[in-house]
Amino acid sequence: MSDPSAIEHQVAARLDRLNAREAILDVRGLVKTVPHGTSERTILNNVHLKVRRREFLCVVGPSGCGKSTLIRTIAGLEEAQGGDILVDGKPVHGPGPDRAMVFQGYTLFPWLTVLGNVMFGLQMANKPKDEAAREARQWLDLVGLEPYADAYPHHLSGGMKQRVAIARALAIQPRILLMDEPFSALDARTRARMQAYLIDIWRKIDVTIVFITHDLDEALLLADRVLVLKTNPGEVVELMDVPALPGARDLDSPALKAALIRLEGFIHAQEQAQAAEDEPVTPIVRLAPIKDGID
Amino acid sequence: MLGVLSFILPLTLWSAISYAPFLWHPLVEITDPGDVSYFSAGMRAPADAFAEEVEAMTAAGQAPPRGVPANPVYLPAPHEVAIALWHAATPAADAREEFRLSSSLWHSIQIIFWAFLISSAVGVPLGILCGSFSAVGRLTEPFIEFFRYLPAPAFGALAVAVLGIYDAPKIAIVVIGTFFQQVLIIATTTRRVEYALLEAAQTLGARNLKLVRRVVVPAILPDLYNDQRILLGWAWTYLIVAELVGTSSGITFFITQQARYQHFENVYAAILVLGIVGFGSDLLLAWLGRWLFPWKRTSA
């Protein structure tokens, strides 16, 4: 196909343009602690992060490193104990319609139809009902679910539910779309389709995405940049540029393969450090060794 | 099928005990007192006392009493209850209102209706607020927790003094008995609302009362409906004490008056009708619930 060095060039140029844009999300020295017995436990420590307009940022890190906590704090669902979160330069407190969120679990309102779900945020913004309905239909059309407008969520498959959730989040026209492992409950085939959908939608509209995943392939398929967090406390280890253009990406390309190996390196180092720290656990159930010499 | 059987089995047992003389029948209903001075026709005597008298009379050469095995009057046979039910369904034209099962029951239903409406009008919103805003909960719930242990009947005299002698104090007793429980149950149900839905709504711009009205209420509505169904049954149990205050009326008066004069077939007929009404309305409400909340498959 195309020349690898030419692509490298285009990617670099694109990232330069991105970096020249104003930061939509600016996280400065974020600290998040939770009470732990009599003392406190630091979950996120001094996290700095700038996300540019229309950027697609993926956050990866070992399980329990604080990815969800980070995105929930940005969404305003959790309070930070230190640092600032700025959206468009203004500090935010509590949830707001400038930051919409798609959760890992299905959070559609079961008593509302698909259309009603997508209209919800619009009506919260006091849009008249017919206008809200018209707009909601357009968003449904965008995710390809217009024919299901009058169905109830329990009639939809998991993938369809998440598409409705995306339409619902986008309908309020947020500055930032926060997504916490939105596809991890889906089967591999559906997930692949959803990834393609998401990229397609993202390219069509003016939205900045912060996307959490534990699947490194997914991060490399979707993101402009990948933020790697480490565990205990959660700190930024690396902010890596993805050496590919948006759109259909080939994970087998040498550049992405190399990127994957780098990411794996970070995560692996993390996990080893974690394993060394963990106390050895004595198993409660001791399996009887099978004496056939294979072991 | 099993549902039908669950009714047939007790009915069979009841019939067996009533009609098979060798089962239970601890008494003898005297048909002819003979020469026993203190026996009289229609009286029920313990089987052993009866046997003693038969022996004594025969030995003395006097007329022995005669009788048939019988159960205590407290357990009428199914056919007697059926006849009582029939009489209840077709009351004599000159029967007093209070002794018509249908008007007694209708009176009680009105008491329950008003009491439940009043209790719900305050209790449901308050319960939802308690469950939604912890400040409201902390402000009201300790007192309510305390108050719900006070027996509602204890307020009977006070209710009469304040509200008069007719239906108002009865309604008040049912309200007192239901309301506090209602607030607590509904607050608990409200707290069980899926937290993720609340968070999702918040990220979509829902706040405070709007959040309560547009998310909390619809989210708990099927459970709230079921709670209300259970609370309605609860209200019925308070009717029994409520109808003892003020003027005598309603199904409780019907039952106690009939029991006082030992017309247990009427008592059982009333109990049966109460059961049918309660069970029937509950079935109806359950069915209505499934129709009202189609998205909630588990509501049954």
Place this chain on the structure above:
Amino acid sequence: MRSFRKFIGAAALALAAFAAPASSTLAAEPLKVGYSDWPGWVAWQVAIDKGWFKEAGVDVQFEWFDYSASMEAFGAGKIDAVTVTNGDTLVMGSSGSKGVMVMLTDYSNGNDMIIGKSGVKKLADLKGKKIGLESGLVEHLLLLNGLKKANMKDTDVEIVNVKTNDTPQVLGDAAISAVGAWQPVAGQAMKGSPGARPLYTSADQPGLIYDVVTVSPTSFASRKDDWAKMLKVWDRVVAYIDDPKTQPDAVKIMAARSGVPPEEYVRYLKGTKLLSAVEGAKVFKDAEGFGSLYGSSRYADDFNVKAGVYKDAQDVKAYIDPSIAAK
């Protein structure tokens, strides 16, 4: 959401359909009298059904209660008068619900009784035995009166406090030798326990328990004429019930009020001595002994204090107003 609104709408409609069950009138209040299931009081039903109050030119509204609920309503000031026993008038008054006895309806003449189990022939046989009755109420009074006559002390028997309605079942208990109850409960108790018989009844001590109309002092002061008319109506009721020609009709009315067949009701009527106005006037003379309401009430007052129903002896005279009845 929409279906929920529909539901609310339906509820509101139903609400409107139910509306207006209880509303009280303000103009020219009728006299409100609470009565309950005792033959001497059910007798008023004859006058009610026949419209005799209207004929006498007095506006009276009778309200049907359970006995204790009727006293509660009187205590709460929700009715002007209540039909009670003379002893219970004192009990109500001791707790602040003052009422005056202005006319008599009857005295219990056998309807209250102490019933002994088979084998117990007289009160003296009860020495050291257990007796089930509602402590502090009329049956308790009756028992103590009987014991005194049998030269026994209160402590010779053991009282087990049970609800009068439960006495038939209680009499079946092996540990219990006798119960105290009034009709119709007393009848059931005897029916259910072969060989059981009355040991002592209110007929053995006429005037021990008088049944009266107790009126709130304010109502009596302001509407004495109306209460006097009530007494006239009562006289007519007694005549109607005592006359063998009209008695069946009267019994039919009374039986319907109590919800029992007339033939069953005649029995209960026998245990009650209805008092005409002339008979009542004699009882309203202050004298010692049970022939006088005063004497009977003093006896009841003694009992109430002794039984711990209330602490301080009551001034019996303050509870009796003979101004219309003693004429």
